[in-house]
Amino acid sequence: MGKIVALTGNDAAGTAMIQIRPDVVAAFPITPQTELMHKFAEAVADGDVDTEFVSVESEHSAMSAAIGASAAGARVMTATAANGFALMWEVVYIAASYRLPIVMTLVNRALSGPINIHCDHSDSMGGRDAGWIQLHSENSQEVYDNLIQGVKIAENRDVLLPVMVTSDGFILSHTLERMEILDNQGVQDFVGENHPQHTLLDVDHPITFGPLDLPDYYFEHKRQQVLAMEKAKGVILEVGREFKKLSGRDYWLFEEYQMEGAERAIVALGSTAGTVKETVDALREKGEKVGLIKLRVFRPFPKEELVEALKGIKALVVLDRSNSFGGFGGPLFTEIRSTLYGSGLSFEVLNYIYGLGGRNISLKEIEGVYSDLKEVIETSKVKERINYLGVRE
């Protein structure tokens, strides 16, 4: 049975790791991820978990050690943030390319510079094409639940891809929240034992990881990664159903909040979804037909399901907590608008880039977004396609 506790996002992630008891954890501290690893390292030092904890000298080494351990057959976890993730870069791609089911918490923080330690999604979006599954979290409960499910999704034989679980820096990582944790045995039984098919330590079946892959076969290996991502969608749903039996909590590709009869909607990632929900509730009380889609799974991107969920919408706003400079809007906007093109749905889609470097977003601002959408529907005109919400003129 579950236990109600008050934990920060970092403690929630650390607790999930302690309960998962990975074989190997390799990590380097970086704000705002530090307390997460502090909590886990403490459990290792106290003998509460028998994980091999590798203190490395950089994030590049953290991911490299994670790859080595995973190739050797271990269940491996790590965590980082922003510039630490950027320093991992080349090995982040290699983890996915070698099909190693490493699970990592990414505590979202703005990429420098100028140097900033607060939340935005420039780090996770920078890694969107690395071949990792991305599960986004609205609150500490979801960080905890996504990590436990992440292990099972990553290690599924049809998937075998690394999983990144996001946690908004400071907003979640350093904020105490009421949440429910499962008992240790429940988590252990849920994740089960890791039985990889091919490992470096299987001396009776010697294999090679990471040989040179020339123009004659590299493309074929990339095509396999496409299939793994396609299959991951079904596995995420299957693991979600199983997790509900354990926890009672529902997990899908995204959450539809007040979408029944909604004419104006917002698509958002992460903790901001909670702020949007508050606004939706207030506006619904006034009889306004507004709703929210909180995207949980950004990779693989649930395109067909989103089209289905957006039927009946008259105008849409995509909130992006990162930007693609010189591009056409933020990364989530680009993806959503591309999904809608040719889908048979035709309504205006606007982009609001917000919260860069941890800039707060208020209920009033979100209310303003919904009223902008009202104007778009009434006038059939879009003043600005790409908007910057909360920046001073």
Place this chain on the structure above:
Amino acid sequence: MSRLKGWKEIPIGGLILEAGNAEEYQTGTWRTYRPVWDEGKCIHCLFCWIYCPDSAIIVEGGKMKGIDLKHCKGCGICDQECPPKVKAIEMVLESKLQSEKGE
């Protein structure tokens, strides 16, 4: 050249599941110069066998038997290491040999 396999036929992640399968990868087509061995001159000192980086010198019963042209990349080290008084290996342009033999 053997048929290249499709993406559904190969192990994921670039894994190589059998040990010692480099032998299957034929590098002989990379060659610009081919080592041509003169059996009559050869003293079977096996310097070429020691120095060949591709294990392309075929040796049986302690004697040089020829060159594995499926794997020899034509680096010319065997020619270089063959004792000057022996000179049993000569590097000849592959294109010349092929046009002569109509290969």
